[in-house]
Amino acid sequence: MLTVGLLSPAELSQRLHGGLTLKTGPFAYRIHSTFPSVAAGLATLYADFQLEPEGGIADFHVHVQPVKGLRRWLGAQVEFRLDQHSPFLPLPADHAFALLEWGMNWCLASQANHYLLFHAAVLEKDGQCLVMPGDPGAGKSTLTAALMLSGWRLLSDEMAMVDRDDGRVTPLARPVSLKNQSIDVIRGFAPQAVLGEAARDTHKGTVSHLRPSAASVAGRARPARPTQLIFPRWRAGAPTQLTAVPKAQAFERLAGHAFNYSLLGRLGFELTASLIDASHCWDFSYSDLADGLAALEGLKS
Incomplete structure (x- = not known):
């Protein structure tokens, strides 16, 4: 190859x-x-x-x-x-x-409308599959990078692609996009991390991309079934906290991160509902990256 x-x-x-x-x-x-x-x-x-x-x-x-x-x-x-x-x-x-x-x-x-598409990161480890939608500034990509560098398999940083036939997420494992302060945070967290040349003064500020782990790329043919839906939010000084989200509320919030939910009509509704039904749904706030990772490692199906 x-x-x-x-x-x-x-x-x-x-x-x-x-x-x-x-x-x-x-x-x-x-x-x-x-x-x-x-x-x-x-x-x-x-x-x-x-x-x-x-x-x-x-x-x-x-x-x-x-x-x-x-x-x-x-x-x-x-x-x-x-x-x-x-x-x-x-x-x-x-x-x-x-x-x-x-x-x-x-x-x-x-x-790619033969998938249901969400703006979300997806990672998998030992049968646990995290789907993490993220608003701008929520810290999704920083958390994604740290999880991958801690042994989680990256399926995607930006695009959760849900298979229309079986509801599993199809891997992409492309580079993780880091912005502004997140670049130095990840360099400090994992000095061995490989980052590309920074693009400065973009509409997103300074942007650099993180190389996906070899294990993530090697797992490109293995889809994963979501088990945890996480809405992350980094807040300065905030304690690490996981708070259960009612499934009806989680459905509405996840649908708001979809690219083609309306286009798929009833199928979009059914696929989103199946993902919610199969997942524990959480709001996740953190300020300390190490504490945040430990909390996510402790999640049970």
Whole structure:
């Protein structure tokens, strides 16, 4: 099996010029880019990921390329395209790899409607599967990164993909997106963690991505059945506390994090209801990361 890490820098750049087909979970992305930062980001963060044969079938054909036309006079800029469609405005050229990550997320959120999609992290360990929706600033990605670095298998940081046939979550195991203070928190928590180059002054502040663990990537073919639904919230000085959430309230809150709940209609309702019925539902507040991890380790089915 050929992986990104087996390519030399020259081979990786050459493949990106012609289109490199990267396998992430059930999807293959054909990535075209001439930006050295895209090649560097893939080499650092996707080293364990499988490459499809050149000329193989891809689900998404994406381009991260310099802007042409009049916009080039505004300074070096980069655009993301799915086929010939550009869903985002161009960004500064030094945001190229972050734009690729956001674009890959957009592809799933807008196209992968054979799954029920939630904006949530998913991790699994010893049969416990945590689904963690997160509002901006709630500390979801920091908690996700710390759990993964503590031995949990990462299925996803941004996108919980619930299979329409059996209700299990399909793994992606792509890099974890860390923002602002979370970057230093995770560096302090796990000095061995591998982070990519930071993109500064984005619309989310400073963004850096954390390499998924080798065990998480190796588990890319093993879906997991949710057992715990966690609504995390980091609060300065707050004690670590798990508070049970009534299932009717949890249903409403989880549905609010769905990308395609309404589109799926009755099936969206039934899949969400099944996930809630199978899970213990909690509000989770914490300020100390080590205490928070210990509390989640202690959850029982």
